[in-house]
Every structure is written in C-alpha cells, then in structure tokens.
Amino acid sequence: MTKIQVGGYPLLARWISDFDCELATQFWYIIRTGSYEIEQLSKSTRKHIRQAFKKCYVRKIEDNEIEKMYSCYQAAYKRYEKADNFRSFESIKDEFLNRKNKNMFYYGAFELETNSLIVFFYLYLLSGIF
Secondary structure (H helix, E strand, O other): OEEEEEOOEEEEEEOOOOOOOOOOOOOOOOOOOOOOOHHHOOHHHHHHHHHHOOOEEEEEOOHHHHHHHHHHHHHHHHOOOOOOOOOOHHHHHHHHHOHHHHOEEEEEEEEOOOOOEEEEEEEEOOOOOO
8 A cells, every 4th residue: 555645644545456457547546345444454554544533534525515625626736747637617516416327426534623625535336347
C-alpha cells in the first residue's frame, strides 16, 4: 500500500498489490476483492488510521454538498502543475446527481473541528466482470 501524506498525516491510501483485474485500467482505479480487515495492516499503518480519525470522519456526500465537493476538487486540481483535464462544475454536478443510475457512491472525509470537506472519492459497485 502506498500512502500519500501532507504534514505527516495520511490523506490517501492506494492499494498496489492483490489486483485481480486483467483489464487495462488507469492508475487511480483501485480494485480489491475479498474481505478486508484492519488487522491485515501493519501496526504503523493502523496507528496512522487511528490518528486520522481523531481529526476527521468519513461519510457519504449528500446532494446539497455539491458546491463543497467542487471547491475541494478545484483546490486539489490547482496543486497539479501539468493537469490538463479540468472539469466544469456542471460536469461534476451532472455526474454526481446521476450517480444512482451508474451504481456510483461518493464519500468524503470531513474535518471534525470545522466540518469542512477535505477529500472525496467515488466508487462504482460492479458485478459480473471477473
């Protein structure tokens, strides 16, 4: 697992092992099947997760939080010097509002003190592809 950290706090975890998809995917697609237990992680990684949950919480993003999500997207996009795939508010809003038709789920990490959205991700639930 690769961790991305800012200021010593983990912001994102990405699996780089146990992939079982034979299809070509882009790097940010993460595939992991089977059970997942926190005990499978190293002691250090479990510690980082516990520390993160002292400062933030994770939940589904609601329909009335599209603007928060887009502000988060804009802030993240600005950090990439060579990014050339900027998406408009309408594009992200349409995808978000049509998520149920695509079996898509959006989750966000929110800072405990301010309730600010600090990162979000979405996932597709797919069946019958393996």
